[in-house]
Amino acid sequence: MHRVRLSLPYYEENGWLPTVVCVDHRYYEMVDDPLMLESIPKHIKIHLVKAFPKKWTSKVGLGSLALRSYFFYKRYVDQLLKKEHFDLIFFSTTEFPLCALGSHWKRKFNIPYIIDMQDPWHTEYYQNKPKAERPPKYWFSYRLNKYLEPIAMAAVSGIISVSDEYIKVLVHRYPEVKKIPVAVITFPAAVKDLEIAEANKKTLATPLLTDNSINLVYVGRGGHDLKQAAMLLFNAFSSRLAERPDLFSSIKFYFIGTSYAPKGTGLSTIKPIADTIGISEYVHEQTDRIPYFETLSYLNNADGLIILGSDDPGYTASKIYPYILSKKPLLAIFNLKSSAATIIRDCNAGSLANISDNNQSEAVVSDFLDSIVQQSNISSQTNWENFSAYSAKSLTQEQCVLFNQAVS
Incomplete structure (x- = not known):
C-alpha cells in the first residue's frame, strides 16, 4: 500500500497515468487512518471493490482479505479492462493470492503485469519451526501459496522486490524469471508524511510515553523471528542495569503494534523475552496496531528509537525511513545482509548492530544505551545527500524504468 501511495504524485512526470483499484475500507479490519488521504493527489482515479464480510467468512475459518475480495476484484477489473485501455497492471500488496489474477488478465486482455515482492510469498522459512512459532493457519496458507505462486510467476512480465534475496529464491524456483526485467527497489521515503504529522500533531496522541522516563520506542510487527535481536538488546540492557541501576533504571522500552491480529487478541512475542531475562518492569508491549500517523507521532516524541x-x-x-526522518537517536539490530542495514550504513543514519555477531552487537547496543542515559551528543548525523536516493521521487523513477521495460 505505502509504495503506491507515496509514488502516486510522481508517476505522471515519468510518463505513467495511474489508476488505483483497492478494497473499500469497510471490508477490512486494519486500523483506519484518514490522514493518509492527504498525501494522495486529488485527481487520481480510485476504484473501490467489495469483499465478503469477515463476520460471515470467519464462521468457516476464512479471514484473508485477499480471498474475501478475490471474486470481486476479478469481476470488477474484468469490466474495467473491457471499458478502458491500460498498458500495465501493477500488483503492490502483501495480499499475494490476488496476484494470481494477473495471469487471467494477461490471457484474457493481453495486458502485462508486474508483481511487487514486499515479503516472501511462498516461503519455506517456517517449515522447520515449532508449531507455536508459525503464523496462524499456516497449514492452509503454505499449501495455498505453493499452488498460487507458480500460476502468477508463469506469466509475470516483471518483478520489483524490496530484497535481492527474494529475487534469488524466485529465480531458483522459476528459471523463466531470468528472462524478465527485475529490480530491487526499497520502499520510498516521504517527507510529506512528516509534514502532515507535524500539521496534525495536536490531535495525535502518545499516551504510553511518560515524562519521567527515557522512552525508547519501536513501532512495528513482532514475531518469533525477531527473538535473536530482542535477546541482544535486552541482555545488553540487563548488564548495564546491573552495573549502574542509578542511570539505567530510567529507561523504558515500548514495543507498539506488534501483532496483525484483531484488536485485543494479539499474542505478545517481545515482552515474554524480557520476562525471561528479568527486566519485565522496563518493557511494555502493546500488540494492537495503531494508525500510521500516530506511529509518526510516537517516533517524533521518543527519546530514542x-x-x-x-x-x-x-x-x-518498511518502517526504516520514518525512523530516519524523525532525526532521533537510532539503534538498529539487523542481519547485515538486509537492505535496511545497507540503508542505515550508507546514510550513516544510526547505530547498527550485527544480529549474527553477539560480541559486536552487545558493544554497539551498550554504547547506544550509554549515550542515551548520559545525554551525550548522539543527534542525527545522517548523510541527507545519500538519503535522497531513497526518496519517493527517486524510487518512483526507478519503478517506471521497469514499467517501460515490461511493456516494451
Missing part, C-alpha cells in the same frame, strides 16, 4: 530485525537475511524493514 529501536528497530529489531529478523534473523531472515531477506527481511527489510
Whole structure:
C-alpha cells in the first residue's frame, strides 16, 4: 500500500497515468487512518471493490482479505479492462493470492503485469519451526501459496522486490524469471508524511510515553523471528542495569503494534523475552496496531528509537525511513545482509548492530544505551545527500524504468 501511495504524485512526470483499484475500507479490519488521504493527489482515479464480510467468512475459518475480495476484484477489473485501455497492471500488496489474477488478465486482455515482492510469498522459512512459532493457519496458507505462486510467476512480465534475496529464491524456483526485467527497489521515503504529522500533531496522541522516563520506542510487527535481536538488546540492557541501576533504571522500552491480529487478541512475542531475562518492569508491549500517523507521532516524541530485525537475511524493514526522518537517536539490530542495514550504513543514519555477531552487537547496543542515559551528543548525523536516493521521487523513477521495460 505505502509504495503506491507515496509514488502516486510522481508517476505522471515519468510518463505513467495511474489508476488505483483497492478494497473499500469497510471490508477490512486494519486500523483506519484518514490522514493518509492527504498525501494522495486529488485527481487520481480510485476504484473501490467489495469483499465478503469477515463476520460471515470467519464462521468457516476464512479471514484473508485477499480471498474475501478475490471474486470481486476479478469481476470488477474484468469490466474495467473491457471499458478502458491500460498498458500495465501493477500488483503492490502483501495480499499475494490476488496476484494470481494477473495471469487471467494477461490471457484474457493481453495486458502485462508486474508483481511487487514486499515479503516472501511462498516461503519455506517456517517449515522447520515449532508449531507455536508459525503464523496462524499456516497449514492452509503454505499449501495455498505453493499452488498460487507458480500460476502468477508463469506469466509475470516483471518483478520489483524490496530484497535481492527474494529475487534469488524466485529465480531458483522459476528459471523463466531470468528472462524478465527485475529490480530491487526499497520502499520510498516521504517527507510529506512528516509534514502532515507535524500539521496534525495536536490531535495525535502518545499516551504510553511518560515524562519521567527515557522512552525508547519501536513501532512495528513482532514475531518469533525477531527473538535473536530482542535477546541482544535486552541482555545488553540487563548488564548495564546491573552495573549502574542509578542511570539505567530510567529507561523504558515500548514495543507498539506488534501483532496483525484483531484488536485485543494479539499474542505478545517481545515482552515474554524480557520476562525471561528479568527486566519485565522496563518493557511494555502493546500488540494492537495503531494508525500510521500516530506511529509518526510516537517516533517524533521518543527519546530514542529501536528497530529489531529478523534473523531472515531477506527481511527489510518498511518502517526504516520514518525512523530516519524523525532525526532521533537510532539503534538498529539487523542481519547485515538486509537492505535496511545497507540503508542505515550508507546514510550513516544510526547505530547498527550485527544480529549474527553477539560480541559486536552487545558493544554497539551498550554504547547506544550509554549515550542515551548520559545525554551525550548522539543527534542525527545522517548523510541527507545519500538519503535522497531513497526518496519517493527517486524510487518512483526507478519503478517506471521497469514499467517501460515490461511493456516494451
